[in-house]
Amino acid sequence: MFIAVLLPLLFACLVPLLSKWKNAIHTGWFVLLIPSAIFVYLVRFVGQDFSPIRNTYPWIPSLNIQLDFYLDGLSLLFGLLISGIGALVVFYSIYYLHKSEQLGHFYVYLLMFMAAMFGVVFSDNIFVLYTFWELTSLSSFLLIGYWNHRKGSRYGALKSMLITVFGGLSLLGAFVLLSVVADTTSIQAMLDQKEMILNSPLFGWIVAFLFLGAFTKSAQFPFHIWLPDAMEAPTPVSAYLHSATMVKAGIFLIARFSILLSQTEWYFFVVTGIGLITLCWGSFMAVRQTDLKGILAYSTISQLGMIMAMLGFGTKIALFAAIFHILNHATFKGSLFMVAGIVDHETGTRDIRKLGGLMTWMPITATLALFGTFSMAGVPLPILNGFYSKELFFDSAIHLDSFSGWIEALKMAAPYLAVLGSIFTFVYSMYLFFGTFRGKANVEELPKKPHEAPIGMLIPPIILVALVVIIGLFPNLFAESFLNHAASAVKGAEIEKHVKFWHGFKTPLYMSLAVVGLGTLLYLTRHKWTGIYRVFPGSLTFNRVYDWMVDRSEKYSSVITNSYMNGSIRRYVRLTLAAMTIGTFIFLFTTNGLSFTGTSTAEITLPELFIVAMMIFAAVATIFTNNRIAAILILGVVGYGLAILFVMYRAPDLALTQLIIETVTVALFLLVFMHLPELRKRTESVGTKLTNAIISIGFGAMITLVGISSFNSKWFDPISDYFLETSKELGGGKNVVNVILVDMRGLDTLFEIAVLGIAALAIFGLVKIRRNDKEAK
Structure with missing residues (x-):
């Protein structure tokens, strides 16, 4: 697994050199070798009943931090998605990005992100995982802001960075508390000590911080607002980050720690509740969008909420359904993002209001979109993989474990919320397909005359749609080879699920038929009810809350900064010395660091006292003199007096060094004497003089006490x-x-x-x- 992390990072160092040949051969052809090789390496584990594999490499042994990499069914699934979808995205980008683009930058960022994702899913050490977790935020910031000449790209990149890094810091807090409670940094060792962690008084904080980290990264409500703005990134980035990788990192985190977290009813309430709200809100807001990638962005939010809800359910069928849908979502959503990029590339717009009737000019693209959207909608056809996981979602929603009290209300509402979110999923799926490829063509209003994309851009979505169909026809081929292993790793117990298309006339089928029926009705009457968006949510959006918070933060931070950053060096020195003095004294008193045993100190004699008195007199005299030469010479007295003390205490090396430094310093002052400012008395208030005196005396006392205490303290050999x-x-x-x-x-x-x-x-x-x-x- 270490090679999967190291190889993209090493190759990223070569990309700037390879990009110099981009006029002869596209840089992407070189980069394509990396995810392809990793995918081939990981495929060999598919279908095997292998025991988890661990690789350990020393890193910071003193802090119990090793580069621990762990491969089980869950990390294998994500590794296959990261490398497989990554290879298709790189292939797609070769035809999407022109050679005139800054290809070196793009592929360096992409390889950084790929390595970071591999690090997240393969790491067994929590602090190594956190390092890669933050690297995903950094590299995604660079990818989203790749077209940095666009204001929207810069805004989207900053927004994603602020929200996900906030979650990352929360996650760091959870990891620090976990390491303290469990006395280990290994994830698997922590899961083995779940009873001790559950009984810890810090468990509540651990759960809260960990949820914040996961929810911000996987765009759960109300932290979902960064994902639509991230659509300003090039389409290959959107297809990679927002269908198979970055947004799934939060899903992976919850899945990895579910053995520990799912022991409490709060886990069901929070994860299921947030997941269902995200499902319904994302699907509802997707119908409002007019940009193709905007629709797909909110659909991704909705689908992530659906997966999160199934992880919250916690039953075997729900966990298998969540794992199954992670795979299915990556296939149909990746293909749809690529289709959206093709439409934009060949027509010059993504505005669905200007599109329509493109099936005539782009029949292959339309066919790919048909399979992708109908699979995403969960249409009950045996050749669409999305229907299987959607029906398993319904089945798991109606077979939840028993809960007590008011949490039971969420259990009762779960099936209805699942149907509600799925109805709007059906609506935006139909809206996306029929609004783009059917209806009246408005070719004259398009920036470019539409035509079919080159074969190179079509191959990646064709492969993904082929997977949609293959998984739909042979779901158990994938379930038995690696999906059951992944679900078992999440549950901590063996899960063997056999997928069937037909289960008879049962409740999940009726729920699916209700989704299709009501969804069709809402889609056909969409123009009659979409006016509701002007009332709800209207202008009250979380984006406005985010913008207000950022604006106020910048305003108040500017006021605070300008209050002390006024260009006065005297003020900077005053604040620095005061902060050092106060902080050091507080630390000394709170840790009992003050020590004044004089048993091991040398005897103080009269000559030494005389030299110290002379140094004190000279130091004070520098304050009152107005003559530059006198100030330089008096300052030299202090330095030479210290050298004499070194001689008296038998430190000739230090004395010689001090003499040389003092001589050179005095000589330099004299050399630049003509350029020194004139010394003049400053008219300062009594308060300013008193403040300066307090800071000076306090800082001197602090240095003296630190020196004495450090000499007399024997905490260590x-x-x-x-x-x-x-x-x-x-x-x-x-x-x-x-x-x-x-x-x-x-x-x-x-x-x-x-x-x-x-x-x-x-x-x-x-x-x-x-x-x-x-x-x-």
Whole structure:
């Protein structure tokens, strides 16, 4: 599994070089090799009753963080979707994106995202999973904003980033609490300790934070608002991120932790409730849209809600149905996104109000759309895979476990909400197909005369639609080979489901017939009732709430920032020193860090007191002098006095270093003497002077106390003992300080020298620029 994560990242480094040849050969042909190879590697596990496979590689052992990768039925399903759909998307993008585009950027972002998704589904370590989780947000931000010259792309990218990263931070909180409670960072080890985690007082916070992470990523209500705006991305991105990968990451997270979370009734209430609301709201809002990808965006929200609800049901049939629909949704939704891209590519618009009658000019595309939309609608035909999982959804909704109290009300309402959401699913599916390909053609109003797409753009959706039909004809071929394994991994117990098209005249069939009947009626009368959208939701949308929150955040943050970022270096120094002083004192007192045992300190003699008094006098004198030369020389007294103290305490190396630094500093001040500003008395208020005095004295006291406390604190064995014992043996030198600098921390010293060298080059460049400017004048 590690190679599946590493290979896309390594190849992403080569893409900028390969993109230089894009005029001769499209960069996508090189990239296509990566997901194809990973898909072939993963396919060999299909049909096997293999035991879970684990690979472990050391990363941060001190924090108990290893690169643990885990392959079971659930991660295999997602791995196949990520690589298989990824290969088709790359193939599709070769014909969708012109060579004049920034192909290097596009494929680097795509490979980053692919690697991140593999990392999410294969990781067994929670912090490794979180790292890849956030990488999906970052790479999707780059993909959604790929056409950054468009305002909508920038807005959609930022929106998705803010919402999903908010969920990601919540997820990090859940993972930190889980690691504290379980004393492990392994997901499988946590699932084995579910009883202890369930009894923890932190369990409520764990569940809340984990749900926030999952719901934001999988666009559940009310966090769904980022997904429609993400449609500004190129269609290959939409087909990949929003049908098979990113939005399914939240689904994967809930599925992976369902063994732990499903032990409480709250799990059923929250996951099922949010899922059903998302199903109904997404399908209802999809009918309102006029953009093809907008319809598909809300349909994706609706379908994700349906899957989430089935995970909330928690029964064996529901979990199998959820897993089955994850596969089915990826096939028909991926093909429909590609169809929408083809329509846009060949007609110049995605506005369904301008489209219609395209079946005459684009018969192959129309046929693909027919299979995709009817499968998404759950039309009861044995060649459409969507019907099977939709009927299993109905069956699971009416066979829920018993619950007590008011949660029982949700159980009773679940079948009705399932039918309601499915009715609107049928309506927007018919609206999408017939509104685009049937009816009166408006060719004259289209930006481009429609024609069939090139074969290269048609091959990927043809393959996906072929899968729709194959799965519909042979569902048990897929159920027995890997779907049952995936469902078993979610349940934590063996699930063997045999899929049948005909179950007799039972309630699920009647529910399906009701969906088709009522859905057809609503579609045919759509123009008579869609006016309801002006009233509900009307102008009260979550998008307006989001925009208000972002606008207020920017406004108030600007006010706060401008209150202290006013260009005054004196204020910056004052605030920095005050914050350091207050923070350090609070930490010292709360951790009992203050220590004043004088047993191990050297005796203070009169000469030392004299030198310290001289240094204090010189330091105070610098405040009151108005002569620049006097200030420089008095400041030098402080430095040379410190060097004398080093000599008296038998630290010749430090004394020599201090003398050199002080001499160089004084010399530099004198060299630039003519350019130093004139010292003049500032007319400051008593309050300002008092504030400066308090900060100065407080900071000095803080440094003094930290130095004394650190010397007297014996919380750990001093590392100096190690250096004294090993400097001769490891470094071959008797001078411990030199051995530390050159051998023990040689790389640190090397980088310090490099920093000084870079600073010197920068100064040289600035001086040269100024000299050239003067000569030019």
